[in-house]
Amino acid sequence: MSDDFKQAALDYHAKPRPGKISVEITKPTETGADLTLAYSPGVAEPVREIAREPELAYRYTSKGNLVAVISDGTAILGLGDLGALASKPVMEGKGILFKRFAGIDVFDIEVEAESPQAFIDTVTRIHVTFGGINLEDIKAPECFEIERILKEQCDIPVFHDDQHGTAIVCCAGLLNALTLQQKKIEDIVVVCVGAGAAGVASIKLMIELGVRKDNILMLDRKGVIHSRRDDLNQYKAAFAVDTDKRTLADALKDADVFIGVSGPDMLTPDMVSSMAPNPIIFALANPDPEIRPELARSVRQDLIIATGRSDYPNQVNNVLGFPYIFRGALDVRASAINETMKLAAVHAIASLVREPAPEVVSRAYGGQTLTFGPEYIIPKPNDPRLLGVVSAAVARAAVDTGVARKGYPAHYPLETVDDIFPGEL
Numbered sequence: 001m002s003d004d005f006k007q008a009a010l011d012y013h014a015k016p017r018p019g020k021i022s023v024e025i026t027k028p029t030e031t032g033a034d035l036t037l038a039y040s041p042g043v044a045e046p047v048r049e050i051a052r053e054p055e056l057a058y059r060y061t062s063k064g065n066l067v068a069v070i071s072d073g074t075a076i077l078g079l080g081d082l083g084a085l086a087s088k089p090v091m092e093g094k095g096i097l098f099k100r101f102a103g104i105d106v107f108d109i110e111v112e113a114e115s116p117q118a119f120i121d122t123v124t125r126i127h128v129t130f131g132g133i134n135l136e137d138i139k140a141p142e143c144f145e146i147e148r149i150l151k152e153q154c155d156i157p158v159f160h161d162d163q164h165g166t167a168i169v170c171c172a173g174l175l176n177a178l179t180l181q182q183k184k185i186e187d188i189v190v191v192c193v194g195a196g197a198a199g200v201a202s203i204k205l206m207i208e209l210g211v212r213k214d215n216i217l218m219l220d221r222k223g224v225i226h227s228r229r230d231d232l233n234q235y236k237a238a239f240a241v242d243t244d245k246r247t248l249a250d251a252l253k254d255a256d257v258f259i260g261v262s263g264p265d266m267l268t269p270d271m272v273s274s275m276a277p278n279p280i281i282f283a284l285a286n287p288d289p290e291i292r293p294e295l296a297r298s299v300r301q302d303l304i305i306a307t308g309r310s311d312y313p314n315q316v317n318n319v320l321g322f323p324y325i326f327r328g329a330l331d332v333r334a335s336a337i338n339e340t341m342k343l344a345a346v347h348a349i350a351s352l353v354r355e356p357a358p359e360v361v362s363r364a365y366g367g368q369t370l371t372f373g374p375e376y377i378i379p380k381p382n383d384p385r386l387l388g389v390v391s392a393a394v395a396r397a398a399v400d401t402g403v404a405r406k407g408y409p410a411h412y413p414l415e416t417v418d419d420i421f422p423g424e425l
């Protein structure tokens with residue numbers, strides 16, 4: 001990145017006030033009478049009600065629209081383990097995306113935890129504050145056990161975004177790319193570099209959608225995950241195959257799909273050339289993808305390429321998922337985000353590109369017409385249709401699978417974030 005871009009990014013975060021998000025007041029606080037209701041003595045009334053009936057926290061506090069974005073900073077984007085504090089700009093960033101796209105309030109919480117257990121204990125102790133927990137940028141393999149235990153211990157949705165948010169959006173993009181490249185999901189050979197949070201979850205969801213397990217090769221820093229390796233944790237071992245392929249170059253020869261959820265610049269032009277006709281390349285590492293689209297295109301034109309970034313076409317990024325998945329889950333007070341809800345989100349996101357993007361989206365992207373094709377396989381993050389369509393699909397799936405504690409919302413589908421509190425004046 002240029003020095004100018006670096007300075008612009010730093011200025012954006014520093015000026016005119018530090019950071020990207022603040023807390024707002026939702027009730028009158030001008031007069032003594034207002035404060036009498038808001039604070040002492042009025043506040044004692046909802047306290048007594050909630051102590052008597054805990055569900056009333058959803059009526060009298062912001063719990064039901066409040067998500068904790070929680071990280072320990074061990075896998076910040078593709079930058080690695082840079083510590084809890086350094087993860088704060090990303091967590092604030094997730095906060096603005098939750099708010100901007102789905103009207104959800106966020107507290108970002110960066111935890112200095114000396115062990116996974118210390119992290120779990122911290123989240124367990126604070127979870128009652130929130131309507132949902134979005135775990136973020138926690139490295140594998142610890143993230144898997146952390147999420148599993150927290151799901152057991154919390155009665156609200158716990159969702160590791162780098163696993164499931166990424167998997168959902170990646171699969172939505174893949175379904176559309178396969179249509180364009182005229183490939184059948186049950187026939188494709190998939191190579192996934194990165195066997196961490198994003199890689200393992202994305203591949204699992206692809207298998208649910210029909211990719212054949214024996215058509216998948218996964219790689220980590222040591223190369224292909226094969227059955228003769230004795231250094232594999234249980235999550236990687238689940239994908240070990242009996243093969244003589246050892247390197248990424250070996251793996252990619254004649255492959256249909258490359259999924260990169262690892263680190264920068266791993267994919268070379270020669271490797272791209274060696275893939276099957278009409279290949280699909282998802283170079284999703286942030287901020288620097290496994291290959292730049294212009295470099296991949298310099299060796300062949302029949303490919304479809306996506307990155308996780310906002311400055312190229314086809315942004316396959318979990319921002320297309322987590323705001324709306326939580327919106328739908330919160331609005332039916334779901335106790336969990338289950339597989340049916342995830343699959344509903346996949347198909348809802350994928351469906352949106354079949355219609356041209358609305359005018360407001362085109363305007364935000366320099367006036368270009370966005371119609372389904374190799375440069376438009378996935379909706380843009382500012383597509384207002386995502387709110388209505390994805391939240392509704394997730395809420396409906398929650399109700400249908402019995403994890404919702406409220407019925408399908410009468411005020412759905414949502415058109416804008418102004419519609420989320422139908423009782424508001």
Ligand SMILES: NC(=O)C1=CN([C@@H]2O[C@H](COP(=O)(O)OP(=O)(O)OC[C@H]3O[C@@H](n4cnc5c(N)ncnc54)[C@H](OP(=O)(O)O)[C@@H]3O)[C@@H](O)[C@H]2O)C=CC1
Pocket residue numbers: 075076077078079137138139140161162166193194195196197198199219220221222260261262263266284285286287307308316317318319
């Ligand atoms: N576009 C999007 O929406 C998203 C993108 N991502 C990106 O995916 C990447 C991984 O994130 P996440 O899964 O959370 O992180 P994890 O730390 O959980 O996993 C990282 C995985 O990538 C592997 N890896 C890292 N560097 C290399 C390398 N040079 N060669 C081969 N394998 C490598 C690691 O190998 P090993 O196991 O050997 O250490 C590990 O398996 C990041 O770049 C992140 O930005 C993540 C989430 C969403």
Ligand SMILES: CC(=O)C(=O)O
Pocket residue numbers: 076077078137161162285286308317318319
């Ligand atoms: C997008 C995201 O969550 C990541 O790169 O970690």
Ligand SMILES: [Mg+2]
Pocket residue numbers: 077136137161162
């Ligand atoms: Mg992340």
